[in-house]
Amino acid sequence: MINKLVEKIKKTNAPIVVGLDPMLSYVPEHITKAAYEQFGETLEGAAEAIWQYNKAIVDAVYDLIPAVKPQIAMYEQFGIPGLMAFKKTVDYCHEKDLVVIGDVKRGDIGSTSAAYATGHLGKVTVGSKNFSGFDEDFATVNPYLGTDGIKPFIDVCKEEKKGIFILVKTSNPSSGEFQDRLIDGRALYELVGEKVAEWGSDCMGDSYSYVGAVVGATYPEQGKILRKIMPNAFILVPGYGAQGGQGKDLVHFFNQDGLGAIVNSSRGIICAYKQDKYKEKGIAPENFADASRLAVEDMIADITGALQ
Amino acid sequence: MINKLVEKIKKTNAPIVVGLDPMLSYVPEHITKAAYEQFGETLEGAAEAIWQYNKAIVDAVYDLIPAVKPQIAMYEQFGIPGLMAFKKTVDYCHEKDLVVIGDVKRGDIGSTSAAYATGHLGKVTVGSKNFSGFDEDFATVNPYLGTDGIKPFIDVCKEEKKGIFILVKTSNPSSGEFQDRLIDGRALYELVGEKVAEWGSDCMGDSYSYVGAVVGATYPEQGKILRKIMPNAFILVPGYGAQGGQGKDLVHFFNQDGLGAIVNSSRGIICAYKQDKYKEKGIAPENFADASRLAVEDMIADITGALQ
Numbered sequence: 001m002i003n004k005l006v007e008k009i010k011k012t013n014a015p016i017v018v019g020l021d022p023m024l025s026y027v028p029e030h031i032t033k034a035a036y037e038q039f040g041e042t043l044e045g046a047a048e049a050i051w052q053y054n055k056a057i058v059d060a061v062y063d064l065i066p067a068v069k070p071q072i073a074m075y076e077q078f079g080i081p082g083l084m085a086f087k088k089t090v091d092y093c094h095e096k097d098l099v100v101i102g103d104v105k106r107g108d109i110g111s112t113s114a115a116y117a118t119g120h121l122g123k124v125t126v127g128s129k130n131f132s133g134f135d136e137d138f139a140t141v142n143p144y145l146g147t148d149g150i151k152p153f154i155d156v157c158k159e160e161k162k163g164i165f166i167l168v169k170t171s172n173p174s175s176g177e178f179q180d181r182l183i184d185g186r187a188l189y190e191l192v193g194e195k196v197a198e199w200g201s202d203c204m205g206d207s208y209s210y211v212g213a214v215v216g217a218t219y220p221e222q223g224k225i226l227r228k229i230m231p232n233a234f235i236l237v238p239g240y241g242a243q244g245g246q247g248k249d250l251v252h253f254f255n256q257d258g259l260g261a262i263v264n265s266s267r268g269i270i271c272a273y274k275q276d277k278y279k280e281k282g283i284a285p286e287n288f289a290d291a292s293r294l295a296v297e298d299m300i301a302d303i304t305g306a307l308q
Numbered sequence: 309m310i311n312k313l314v315e316k317i318k319k320t321n322a323p324i325v326v327g328l329d330p331m332l333s334y335v336p337e338h339i340t341k342a343a344y345e346q347f348g349e350t351l352e353g354a355a356e357a358i359w360q361y362n363k364a365i366v367d368a369v370y371d372l373i374p375a376v377k378p379q380i381a382m383y384e385q386f387g388i389p390g391l392m393a394f395k396k397t398v399d400y401c402h403e404k405d406l407v408v409i410g411d412v413k414r415g416d417i418g419s420t421s422a423a424y425a426t427g428h429l430g431k432v433t434v435g436s437k438n439f440s441g442f443d444e445d446f447a448t449v450n451p452y453l454g455t456d457g458i459k460p461f462i463d464v465c466k467e468e469k470k471g472i473f474i475l476v477k478t479s480n481p482s483s484g485e486f487q488d489r490l491i492d493g494r495a496l497y498e499l500v501g502e503k504v505a506e507w508g509s510d511c512m513g514d515s516y517s518y519v520g521a522v523v524g525a526t527y528p529e530q531g532k533i534l535r536k537i538m539p540n541a542f543i544l545v546p547g548y549g550a551q552g553g554q555g556k557d558l559v560h561f562f563n564q565d566g567l568g569a570i571v572n573s574s575r576g577i578i579c580a581y582k583q584d585k586y587k588e589k590g591i592a593p594e595n596f597a598d599a600s601r602l603a604v605e606d607m608i609a610d611i612t613g614a615l616q
Contacts, residue, residue, distance in 0.1 A: 023419070024434065032435075041435030073420045077427035078434075079441030080392055087388060107450060108381055108413055109480035111331070115381035124385050126332065127340070127349030133387030142415060144452040145478050146485030170453050172417035177454030177503070178496065183489040188496070192486065 001137045001162045002205035002212075002234060005099045006259060008066030014300045015259070015307075017101060017236070018061060018292075019266025020089060021071035022050040026271045028285040031056075047081035050074070054089045057270055058096060060289035061296045067099035069236075069264050090136055101236065102136030105167065107149045114152035121164075122156040138163045140214060140236070143192050150199055154211065158203055163210040163234075166199075168192045168226060171216025171239030189222060193229040200233055208234045208260065215253065217245025217263065224252035227260070235261040241268030241299070247306035254307060263303055269295045309445045309470045310513035310520075310542060313407045314567060316374030322608045323567070323615075325409060325544070326369060326600075327574025328397060329379035330358040334579045336593040339364075355389035358382070361596075362397045365578050366404060368597035369604045375407035377544075377572055398444055409544065410444030413475065415457045422460035429472075430464040446471045448522055448544070451500050458507055462519060466511055471518040471542075474507075476500045476534060479524025479547030497530060501537040508541055516542045516568065523561065525553025525571065532560035535568070543569040549576030549607070555614035562615060571611055577603045 009015050024032065024046055032049045039045035058068065070093075075086035093100045106116040118124050119133035141153055141164045153164050169179055169189040179189040193213065200211030209232045215223050217239035227235070235253050239245045240263045253261040272278050272295035273288035283291045317323050332340065332354055340357045347353035366376065378401075383394035401408050414424040426432050427441035449461055449472045461472050477487055477497040487497040501521065508519030517540045523531050525547035535543070543561050547553045548571045561569040580586050580603035581596035591599045 021420070036435055041437045043432075043434065043439050043441070046432070046434040071416075071420055071423075073414070073416055073423035073427070077423040077432050077441055079427065079439070080388065080395060082427070082441065083391055084388055105414070105416055105450075106381070108379075109478060109483075112329070112379055112381045115379075115385040119381070119385035119387065119390070124351075124354070126351065126354040126386075127344055129349045131351050131387070133351070133385055133390065142413075142450050142452055144450055144475060144486060145480060146482035146487070148480040148482040167452060170417060172453060172456040174454035174456040175417075178452060178500065179454070181491040181496065181499065183491055183496075188486065188489065188491075191489065195485070 001099065002208050002210050005066060005234070005262070006205070006208060008099060009259065009262065012064060012066050013304060014065055015254070015262050015303060016065060016296070016299055017067040017069045017262050017264045018057070018065055018269050018296065019069045019071060019103070019264045020054050020057070020270065021074045021266040022053050022270065023074060024049065027053045028273070028288050030286055043078045043081040046078045047085040051085040051088050055092060056289040057292045058093060058098070060293045061269070062096040062098055064293070064296050064300065065098070067101055067262065068093050069101040069103050071103040071266065087134055090134060099138070100136045101138040101140070101165065102134065103140050105140050105142050107142030107145055109145050109148045110152065113149045114156070117153040117156035121153070121162040122160055138165060140165045140167065142167050143195065154199060154203060157210045163212060165212040165214050165234070165236040166192070166196050168196060168213040169215045169219055169222045171218045175216065190225065190229060193226045196233050197230040200230070204232065208232055212236055214238065217250055220249040220252060223250070227252055227255070231255065237261055237263045241265040247302035250303060251306055258307055265299055269299065309407065310516050310518050313374060313542070313570070314513070314516060316407060317567065317570065320372060320374050321612060322373055323562070323570050323611060324373060324604070324607055325375040325377045325570050325572045326365070326373055326577050326604065327377045327379060327411070327572045328362050328365070328578065329382045329574040330361050330578065331382060332357065335361045336581070336596050338594055351386045351389040354386045355393040359393040359396050363400060364597040365600045366401060366406070368601045369577070370404040370406055372601070372604050372608065373406070375409055375570065376401050377409040377411050379411040379574065395442055398442060407446070408444045409446040409448070409473065410442065411448050413448050413450050415450030415453055417453050417456045418460065421457045422464070425461040425464035429461070429470040430468050446473060448473045448475065450475050451503065455507070462507060462511060465518045471520060473520040473522050473542070473544040474500070474504050476504060476521040477523045477527055477530045479526045479551055479553070483524065498533065498537060501534045504541050505538040508538070512540065516540055520544055522546065525558055526551055528557040528560060531558070535560055535563065539563065545569055545571040549573040555610035558611060559614055566615055573607055577607065
C-alpha cells in the first residue's frame with residue numbers, strides 16, 4: 001500500500017491528503033435540513049448529514065489527490081450511526097481509488113493491539129470465513145506502550161500489505177509536555193523516531209517503509225531532525241492551514257527525491273466555503289464542494305511551489 | 309461517578325473489575341453454534357456470540373463486583389456489529405447497576421479529543437436534541453499528546469460527573485521502552501503521574517479525583533512510587549492473573565484507607581472455565597459462567613486477604 005501511495009502522489013503531483021473530519025457545524029444547512037427531514041434530529045440524521053457532506057467533497061476533489069484521512073473521532077461521537085458513516089466513507093473513497101488513512105490513533109498491548117489492527121487493517125475470522133471490519137489502508141497508532149503495542153499492527157501490515165503512521169511529534173501546542181523531554185540529552189520524540197526507523201526497517205516497500213510517522217507541520221525544526229532519523233519513513237504531516245503550518249515550513253519534511261511526506265489539511269479544505277477567500281469568489285453554501293476543490297488546488301500550488 | 313465507584317467497592321468489599329474482553333476462542337461452542345445458526349458465520353454472528361457470552365457472565369457475577377471494563381478493541385475487530393455488541397454490553401451492565409469503565413485508550417488533540425470524550429462519556433447535540441453515543445462511566449485515555457489531549461476529557465467529566473483513567477505505567481513487558489526512560493533523573497511515568505495529580509486536583513469527588521491512572525500489576529515497585537505521587541488518584545490496575553500479577557504484589561497500589569485502587573482481571577475471570585482449577589470442580593463448558601463466579605470469589609479473597 002505504501003507503493004500505491006507513492007505512485008498516486010507521483011501521478012497527481014500532490015503530496016497532500018484531505019482530512020475528512022466533519023463537524024455538524026461545518027455541514028451546510030441544506031444538507032442537515034434534508035437529513036433531519038428523512039431521519040429526524042437523531043444520531044442517524046447527523047450521520048446521514050456528515051456522509052452526504054463527505055460524499056460531495058470526495059466527488060469534487062478525488063481526481064486531484066492521492067489520499068484521504070477520515071478522523072474516526074468525528075464519527076465515533078455519533079455512536080453506532082456515526083461509525084456506519086465512517087465505514088461508508090472509507091468504502092466510498094476506495095471506490096474512487098483513493099488511499100484511505102484511518103486516523104484512529106489506536107494503541108494497546110498484545111492481543112488487544114492485534115484486535116485493533118485486525119479491525120482497521122486486517123481480516124477477522126468467524127468460523128470458516130474472514131471479514132474486514134473497517135478496512136482502511138493505513139492507520140495512525142500511538143507509541144506510548146512500546147513495541148508490544150506496535151508489533152501486532154506490523155504483523156497485520158505485512159500480511160495485508162497495509163501500513164501505519166506512528167505518532168512521533170504531534171502538531172498541538174502541548175505536544176512538547178512529554179514528547180520534547182530530554183532523555184540522555186535527546187528529546188523523547190527522537191527516541192520514538194529511532195524506534196519507528198527500527199520497526200520499519202524490515203517492512204520496506206519499493207522505496208519507503210510500511211511504517212511511517214506523524215510529525216506536525218507546526219514543528220518544522222523537529223521535522224528536519226526526524227527526517228534524518230527516519231530516512232525511509234513516510235511522514236504524515238498534520239497541522240497545515242487552520243493549525244498554522246504553511247508550504248514553506250514543510251520543505252524539510254521531504255527527502256531529496258521530493259517524496260517522503262504527505263501533508264494533511266482538514267478544516268482548510270472541507271470547510272473552505274466558510275473562508276472569505278472563497279466566499280469572495282461568489283461560492284454559495286450550496287456549492288461548498290467547489291470551494292473545497294479550489295482549496296485543494298491552492299494547497300497543492302503552495303506545497304509544490306515551496307518544494308521547487 | 310468516582311463517588312459511586314468508591315461506594316460500590318465499599319459495599320461489595322471487592323476492589324476489583326471484571327474485564328469483558330471476549331475473544332471468539334473464549335466463547336463456548338454451544339453459544340457460537342446458536343449464534344451462527346441464527347446469523348450465519350458473519351460479523352453479526354460473531355457479535356451475537358460475544359454478547360450472549362458477556363450477558364451470561366454479567367448475570368453470574370454482577371452482585372459480587374462494583375464494575376466492569378469492556379475492552380473496545382475486542383468488539384471493534386468485528387466492525388459495526390461488534391461495536392453494537394459493545395454498546396449492548398455497556399447498556400446491560402448499567403441495567404445491572406455496574407460502573408462501566410470503557411477501556412478505549414483514546415487520545416487526540418483539541419476538538420478531536422473532545423469528540424472522543426463526547427462519544428464515550430458525554431452527549432452530542434443534533435439540532436435541538438442531545439444523545440449519548442456509547443455512554444460509559446469512565447474511559448481510559450492515552451497521555452502522549454499532553455494537556456491538549458486530556459483537557460477536553462476533563463471538561464466532559466466535570467459536566468457529566470464521569471471520570472477517566474490515564475495510562476501512566478502499562479502492564480506489558482515493553483512498557484519501559486519509553487515510560488521508564490529517565491528525564492532529569494526521573495522516569496517518564498513519574499512525570500506523567502505528576503501530571504495526572506495536577507490535572508485531577510480540580511476535579512475531586514468526596515475523597516478521590518475523577519482523574520485516575522492506569523498502572524500495571526506487573527510493576528509493583530512503580531505502583532508504590534506512583535501511589536505517593538498521585539495520592540488522590542484512583543489507580544486502575546491491569547495485569548492481574550493471566551499477565552502474572554498477584555494479590556500480594558498489589559498492596560502498595562492502595563492507600564491507608566484500603567481504597568484507591570481497583571484491580572482488573574479479564575481472561576482469568578471470563579475464561580475461567582478453561583482453567584484446570586475450575587474444570588476439576590466438574591464445571592462443564594455449558595456452565596462456564598459458574599466458573600467465572602468462582603474465579604471472582606477467589607480473586608476477591610486473594611486481594612482482600614493481601615490487604616488485611
